[in-house]
Amino acid sequence: xxxxxxxxxxxxxxxxxxxxxxxxxxxxxxxxxxxxxxxxxxxxxxxxxxxxxxxxxxxxxxxxxxxxxxxxxxxxxxxxxxxxxxxxxxxxxxxxxxxxxxxxxxxxxxxxxxxxxxxxxxxxxxxxxxxxxxxxxxxxxxxxxxxxxxxxxxxxxxxxxxxxxxxxxxxxxxxxxxxxxxxxxxxxxxxxxxxxxxxxxxxxxxxxxxxxxxxxxxxxxxxxxxxxxxxxxxxxxxxxxxxxxxxxxxxxxxxxxxxxxxxxxxxxxxxxxxxxxxxxxxxxxxxxxxxxxxxxxxxxxxxxxxxxxxxxxxxxxxxxxxxxxxxxxxxxxxxxxxxxxxxxxxxxxxxxxxxx
Amino acid sequence: xxxxxxxxxxxxxxxxxxxxxxxxxxxxxxxxxxxxxxxxxxxxxxxxxxxxxxxxxxxxxxxxxxxxxxxxxxxxxxxxxxxxxxxxxxxxxxxxxxxxxxxxxxxxxxxxxxxxxxxxxxxxxxxxxxxxxxxxxxxxxxxxxxxxxxxxxxxxxxxxxxxxxxxxxxxxxxxxxxxxxxxxxxxxxxxxxxxxxxxxxxxxxxxxxxxxxxxxxxxxxxxxxxxxxxxxxxxxxxxxxxxxxxxxxxxxxxxxxxxxxxxxxxxxxxxxxxxxxxxxxxxxxxxxxxxxxxxxxxxxxxxxxxxxxxxxxxxxxxxxxxxxxxxxxxxxxxxxxxxxxxxxxxxxxxxxxxxxxxxxxxxxxxxxxxxxxxxxxxxxxxxxxxxxxxxxxxxxxxxxxxxxxxxxxxxxxxxxxxxxxxxxxxxxxxxxxxxxxxxxxxxxxxxxxxxxxxxxxxxxxxxxxxxxxxxxxxxxxxxxxxxxxxxxxxxxxxxxxxxxxxxxxxxxxxxxxxxxxxxxxxxxxxxxxxxxxxxxxxxxxxxxxxxxxxxxxxxxxxxxxxxxxxxxxxxxxxxxxxxxxxxxxxxxxxxxxxxxxxxxxxxx
Numbered sequence: 038x039x040x041x042x043x044x045x046x047x048x049x050x051x052x053x054x055x056x057x058x059x060x061x062x063x064x065x066x067x068x069x070x071x072x073x074x075x076x077x078x079x080x081x082x083x084x085x086x087x088x089x090x091x092x093x094x095x096x097x098x099x100x101x102x103x104x105x106x107x108x109x110x111x112x113x114x115x116x117x118x119x120x121x122x123x124x125x126x127x128x129x130x131x132x133x134x135x136x137x138x139x140x141x142x143x144x145x146x147x148x149x150x151x152x153x154x155x156x157x158x159x160x161x162x163x164x165x166x167x168x169x170x171x172x173x174x175x176x177x178x179x180x181x182x183x184x185x186x187x188x189x190x191x192x193x194x195x196x197x198x199x200x201x202x203x204x205x206x207x208x209x210x211x212x213x214x215x216x217x218x219x220x221x222x223x224x225x226x227x228x229x230x231x232x233x234x235x236x237x238x239x240x241x242x243x244x245x246x247x248x249x250x251x252x253x254x255x256x257x258x259x260x261x262x263x264x265x266x267x268x269x270x271x272x273x274x275x276x277x278x279x280x281x282x283x284x285x286x287x288x289x290x291x292x293x294x295x296x297x298x299x300x301x302x303x304x305x306x307x308x309x310x311x312x313x314x315x316x317x318x319x320x321x322x323x324x325x326x327x328x329x330x331x332x333x334x335x336x337x338x339x340x341x342x343x344x345x346x347x348x349x350x351x352x353x354x355x356x357x358x359x360x361x362x363x364x365x366x367x368x369x370x371x372x373x374x375x376x377x378x379x380x381x382x383x384x385x386x387x388x389x390x391x392x393x
Numbered sequence: 394x395x396x397x398x399x400x401x402x403x404x405x406x407x408x409x410x411x412x413x414x415x416x417x418x419x420x421x422x423x424x425x426x427x428x429x430x431x432x433x434x435x436x437x438x439x440x441x442x443x444x445x446x447x448x449x450x451x452x453x454x455x456x457x458x459x460x461x462x463x464x465x466x467x468x469x470x471x472x473x474x475x476x477x478x479x480x481x482x483x484x485x486x487x488x489x490x491x492x493x494x495x496x497x498x499x500x501x502x503x504x505x506x507x508x509x510x511x512x513x514x515x516x517x518x519x520x521x522x523x524x525x526x527x528x529x530x531x532x533x534x535x536x537x538x539x540x541x542x543x544x545x546x547x548x549x550x551x552x553x554x555x556x557x558x559x560x561x562x563x564x565x566x567x568x569x570x571x572x573x574x575x576x577x578x579x580x581x582x583x584x585x586x587x588x589x590x591x592x593x594x595x596x597x598x599x600x601x602x603x604x605x606x607x608x609x610x611x612x613x614x615x616x617x618x619x620x621x622x623x624x625x626x627x628x629x630x631x632x633x634x635x636x637x638x639x640x641x642x643x644x645x646x647x648x649x650x651x652x653x654x655x656x657x658x659x660x661x662x663x664x665x666x667x668x669x670x671x672x673x674x675x676x677x678x679x680x681x682x683x684x685x686x687x688x689x690x691x692x693x694x695x696x697x698x699x700x701x702x703x704x705x706x707x708x709x710x711x712x713x714x715x716x717x718x719x720x721x722x723x724x725x726x727x728x729x730x731x732x733x734x735x736x737x738x739x740x741x742x743x744x745x746x747x748x749x750x751x752x753x754x755x756x757x758x759x760x761x762x763x764x765x766x767x768x769x770x771x772x773x774x775x776x777x778x779x780x781x782x783x784x785x786x787x788x789x790x791x792x793x794x795x796x797x798x799x800x801x802x803x804x805x806x807x808x809x810x811x812x813x814x815x816x817x818x819x820x821x822x823x824x825x826x827x828x829x830x831x832x833x834x835x836x837x838x839x840x841x842x843x844x845x846x847x848x849x850x851x852x853x854x855x856x857x858x859x860x861x862x863x864x865x866x867x868x869x870x871x872x873x874x875x876x877x878x879x880x881x882x883x884x885x886x887x888x889x890x891x892x893x894x895x896x897x898x899x900x901x902x903x904x905x906x907x908x909x910x911x912x913x914x915x916x917x918x919x920x921x922x923x924x925x926x927x928x929x930x931x932x933x934x935x936x937x938x939x940x941x942x943x944x945x946x947x948x949x950x951x952x953x954x955x956x957x958x959x960x961x962x963x964x965x966x967x968x969x970x971x972x973x974x975x976x977x978x979x980x981x982x983x984x985x986x987x988x989x990x991x992x993x994x995x996x997x
Binding site for chain 1: 414418419422423426427429430433434436437440441442443444445446447448450457458460461466484489492493494495496500501503504506507508510513516517520523524525526528529530531532533534535536537538539540541562563565566567568569570571572573575577578579620622623624626647650651654658661662730731732733734735736737738740741744745748752817860
């Protein structure tokens with residue numbers, strides 16, 4: 038029979054060790070870094086490629102060389118206030134582009150709008166230049182307009198007519214809603230689980246490899262109680278971090294609907310992960326092997342879970358946006374039973390090791 | 394010859410030990426897991442990732458809209474009751490009523506509309522692709538060509554054009570050399586309609602990945618034909634890069650973990666005592682133990698490169714990365730007290746290193762900052778551009794320098810006292826720094842320690858540059874400036890810490906002043922040296938000015954560095970090591986104020 042008092046004593050000892058070594062601070066720093074990294078990736082990149090962002094740099098006009106015949110495209114380009122269009126001879130235009138006196142050159146073919154053939158436009162930009170990116174984004178919009186006009190002219194030739202849906206009002210800019218709720222929140226909430234799972238392996242294998250286990254065993258605690266204490270410590274730090282994340286997110290104005298349910302889901306799913314890690318650690322008794330097997334196994338498990346509909350991660354996303362189906366309780370029950378099964382497994386593994 | 398023999402002996406021992414640890418109970422499970430991994434990734438690829446299922450609720454008044462949203466799992470579709478006014482009361486985010494799209498007024502509503510519009514575009518594209526007359530559906534094709542500018546690279550690549558794009562004027566620009574060799578846009582004779590249709594299909598298939606969903610402006614693009622429709626014109630964002638980095642980093646990370654553990658194991662239970670007591674030099678022990686892992690990493694990387702069909706010249710940029718990982722593995726293995734410390738530091742290090750490698754390379758072909766990462770060179774080899782020797786020096790020198798310095802630092806400390814210490818990390822690092830101070834030539838040691846920190850400072854500053862350069866202009870500059878100043882002050886305190894750990898000479902006021910001057914000298918020397926060798930391109934931009942103070946006369950920065958170091962030194966002298974952070978903060982503030990004064994033209 039497991040002595041619960043001994044288990045809590047060991048868990049407390051491990052928690053004290055964690056705070057003394059300040060590793061928990063490193064862990065939180067790490068999570069902050071990952072969050073920052075992913076947000077910068079999204080926000081920074083989108084800002085970089087978002088033409089409206091550059092449009093705000095007021096008064097800047099990009100020079101565009103236009104070669105070839107007058108077409109509707111020339112009007113469309115000239116209408117854009119951020120572009121300055123020059124009608125030029127193609128050779129001069131490309132020469133000027135190479136000398137950076139222009140930002141781009143547009144040269145349409147002489148095909149008439151209602152011809153059999155498509156209109157081909159040559160678009161010259163400067164290689165390896167960030168401004169080419171901006172110009173391409175700007176010109177793309179105009180070309181899309183032009184495409185729409187041409188398509189309208191050739192409308193009668195289409196044999197399948199599309200269903201039309203007209204938005205009643207436009208949406209501005211890019212939104213990060215889906216990124217925040219659909220990616221960042223699950224990532225942040227499951228990071229403590231991954232960290233704790235790695236931690237439990239370290240805590241268990243260290244006792245074996247540093248040969249400190251024998252000393253511990255000379256106390257009344259059994260191997261099972263020691264391992265359980267370590268598992269408990271690793272589980273205990275999860276809700277703290279999760280609540281911290283949720284709090285930080287809400288502080289940033291990100292509304293999260295069902296906090297309690299999310300917390301429960303994360304804790305049970307994380308417990309399952311930690312139990313797997315502990316089982317591997319007790320089995321191998323050596324850090325490198327255990328970490329290696331566990332990380333590979335984690336990738337397999339996570340990929341598999343994500344491929345299933347109504348998986349816990351998906352449910353957390355739905356709980357955060359508000360509007361999860363009631364079946365999420367059933368999934369939570371499944372997580373709990375997975376934990377119970379894993380508890381039995383680890384118990385058997387421990388007993389096998391203890392009497393080996 | 395003797396040393397080579399010793400080196401090989403230790404390497405062979407290491408291999409034997411590694412084989413011994415890969416016992417019979419590990420390999421079968423590893424093999425099973427590997428097979429499972431392949432099976433599961435196949436399964437997941439087929440099933441799709443169910444992460445955002447049902448995140449939006451949409452109401453429709455007709456079945457026909459299933460054609461548009463049918464396959465998109467993000468929607469829960471409801472039948473819309475007739476004559477509704479407020480869709481919000483029904484708990485919906487979107488509704489389509491008589492061909493018009495309504496949404497709620499919040500973030501979720503606009504996000505839902507955005508993703509619906511993307512789906513609608515995909516639907517239109519599919520429909521247009523299947524038109525008999527493709528040229529009626531796609532009447533406009535774009536032939537993009539990028540020309541190489543003959544003007545000096547420098548002005549455009551330093552990030553400057555972000556703030557000040559060239560302004561078009563009312564006068565017609567006249568080139569000095571008009572281009573002669575040009576081809577007029579032709580029709581589509583050389584293209585067959587079916588080929589173009591196929592190309593559109595391929596593009597559509599490629600756009601269906603999960604990553605592309607998050608924003609409509611990021612789309613991957615490569616290996617297309619020369620003609621595109623306007624909607625395919627998008628900035629070249631190499632999503633493959635992301636995958637590649639992880640393909641390269643993952644094995645490097647794991648192999649360096651093995652090396653780290655091997656070093657750590659020498660320390661646990663003082664197992665390495667025999668090795669250290671033997672007449673073999675520490676450098677031989679370290680490199681002997683490292684050799685198998687280094688060769689293994691090179692082997693793995695070569696195999697990956699051959700598998701993806703890249704040129705073998707792509708291996709050279711990866712060698713400094715391998716050295717970098719190994720040197721940090723050695724360092725981490727030597728300083729951590731426990732396994733959990735080892736795990737956290739190594740995970741933290743690899744996350745930072747991965748982002749350092751990964752972030753710049755996203756901008757491959759877009760911005761010169763991309764060259765900070767050696768991985769960009771790998772991408773250039775793969776897309777056929779190749780790299781020049783200058784590129785190579787530019788992007789790898791910091792990696793080479795930091796790894797060599799770190800190896801030297803660790804080997805110098807590969808002794809009993811430092812290896813078997815039970816102290817915490819900061820204490821251990823202080824102990825290591827103390828070893829670097831020579832009792833007789835302590836003044837020289839101070840200069841050298843400071844010079845050694847320079848590549849690390851640069852690397853950290855490059856990291857800030859990479860992370861923050863695309864923030865809005867004044868913020869990016871101020872943030873970079875503050876972090877850069879903090880890093881420099883931290884680096885300069887290394888010498889002071891070494892001095893007080895060494896305990897000779899005792900820290901008198903005279904010594905404090907003298908060491909401040911020496912450290913400033915070392916810093917200026919190292920900075921100039923490194924700037925001269927490598928980074929002139931970045932240092933010439935305004936960001937460079939924020940980072941490196943390279944403008945102005947030399948004695949002003951010297952005085953600044955001496956003054957700020959003096960702040961840290963005084964704090965150290967008054968309050969001991971506990972007060973050092975206070976001193977560093979004061980020094981940082983002074984440093985920032987000075988930088989702001991220099992850069993005021995850019996900020997205000």
